[in-house]
Amino acid sequence: MAVKPDADVSTRDNILRLIIERGPITSAELASMLFLTSAAVRRHLTQLETDGQIAEYTGAASRPARRGRPSRRYVATSLGQATFGDSYADVANQVLSFLKDSLGDEGVNAFASQRIDELEARYTGIVDEAGPDPEARAAALANALTRDGYAASVRRGPGDMTLQLCQGHCPIHDVASSFPVMCEAETQAFHRLLNVHVQRLATLAGGEHVCTLTIPLVSRIREAEVRKETHDTNPA
Structure with missing residues (x-):
């Protein structure tokens, strides 16, 4: 048929x-x-x-x-x-262009901060409910982002020492291409939500196929360091 x-x-x-x-x-x-x-x-x-x-x-x-x-x-x-764009981006681009012309970088930074503060307020409870485990918190954040249209997922990084938070879609990537402060503010919000230093490796706004954020698994890194120190002190 x-x-x-x-x-x-x-x-x-x-x-x-x-x-x-x-x-x-x-x-x-x-x-x-x-x-x-x-x-x-x-x-x-x-x-x-x-x-x-x-x-x-x-x-x-x-x-x-x-x-x-x-x-x-x-x-x-x-x-x-x-194909899965967002009309918000067109409006945001116009608003940010107006703010930059009228108030300079301070106006743009204020807009980015306000937007990310709202996002952080929505996500804080969701991430905290996942408990202290970094993988569970990252997964909760990815699920929340996906519901907001970011097509997010979490993957293990090389050597299982890190996680990678990947965003396959960004409703405002056209905006972020012109105003990188949007990505910078988002990265800082993820740092606060996950309570660990994070590093942005790639962005859709920068021309990559996915936004990638590295999240260190601190406990695993410390365990590896202890094993190395033990081996160096007591070689076989």
């Missing part, structure tokens, strides 16, 4: 959303998440690539590759990101 066009589009939208949220991602991973055949996923990927909404990722892999021909991994393009 032929697939209905509207169902086809809905499936393609789901694939694009997953690429935005989880990319770089392979067709096999998408098929597993959506309970589809690999052939069906590849058909949608071909169409999305033809439409200019996704592209093959050419950066370094986050984990060692298996033997054999490497699988193609996909990320969303700026056109794909815009």
